[in-house]
Amino acid sequence: MEERSLQSEISSYIGKLLRDNFGKGPASVYVTIQKPYVTIYLKDFLAPMEKLLVGQNNKDKVEETRDLLMQELIPDIKATFRATAGLELNSLYYDWSLTNRSGMIIGVIQSDEELDPSVKDYQHKAALHEEIKKVSKQAEKIPEEVSSFKINDRTIVVERNGILVAIEKEMIRSGFGEQLRMAKRRLEKRLLHQLSLEKVLQLKVEDIFVDWDFDSDLSHIILIVKPES
Template sequence: MTNDKTVQMEIEDFISSFLQRQFGETPLSVDAAIRNPFIAIHLMGFLLPGEKNLIKRKELKRVGQTRDLLLNGVKPEMFQELAAITGCGVKEIYADWNFEKESGLLIVVLDTEVDPASLIYPNDVSKEAIHEIVIRISKIAQKAPETIESYWLDDTVLLIERRGLMVEIEKELIKNGVVEELRLAKRPLEHRVLDFLKLEPVVKHEISDIFVDWNFEEDKAYMVLIMEAKLN
């Protein structure tokens, strides 16, 4: 299963109905980009009524914490349904949110091989330049990753995988069960650094959204750039 339009539509329809069923709200749009082993599901116009008042009061951390708890509670059903649609086992699901834009991203990691096409960069974009900036971002926020790889899921979605990021104090926090607190602290920090170190000149696209999430137990992180399509 790779970049199949029928599967893409089924995933988009499932996520829309799933969010409506679980949370009583349907996103204005759901767009899935698929290239094995990754699926990036971009949500636009998704904000729960109770969240709007909290966001007005600048309680973004509280909204993020509640979202994470809600999503963790329904992940088993998502795993099952997405596995049935794709015909592949689902290894992991990640999520990040931009509450000011009312957008979000779900990253699904399937139990299948990497599609070699995802490793091919556009002719006018330098993989080395992108990786260099991402390494600089990582150094500011924590430390340089031990390994880094990037995957084009389609012309406007770039997923970057980093491994070996955590410093010793973070490892100790994880051992003590301080996982959600660490995630909530790292998200805004990494987003601030991303805003400071501009990626648009090297990706040759206008970036409309950036999302990040971590698997702290495996010392792994994903960053996804959602870009505007180039005009012909």
């Protein structure tokens, strides 16, 4: 299938899936396929009841409910990608920016293809990695490895390996993974917003998303930036 048609089909599918399960779908769904990633950026995604809870400062309840629903939807999403797009998703991550009424779903595609050099090498990459290490050190520890890719003119994906500390691993083993995820989201996003990322990248940062694969001790940070004019 031609890439533009594929992106359009995925966009329609995700919009309908979220509308059917959340009661309201996003106004816009932006899909990018740049192996080994597929990113799905959601705009204007907040149901009326969620809006009420956010207004009452109950964001955690909204995120907890969304996380539960997404866990149920992940197998369907993976199966649909496999059947309609021929893409095998090894893993799927997601995060929300309730204040901006936006969201991000990112899939890691099983692929042996080499990344385009322009995706791996972009301006200010080394400086960005140093800032990410600062946040990681404050929140847990310096990652064993940091890599990043600018998969389009608006989206930077940062991957961190080896960031969990002993107490976090024990919480996960004890069944407190969801509570840990919620706490880490709040902490890391607050620290990321405090950084001078815009000065480092020389681009306006419009959205920040974070998620983890605790079993693999792996994390993804997704930055949505305003393209250079």
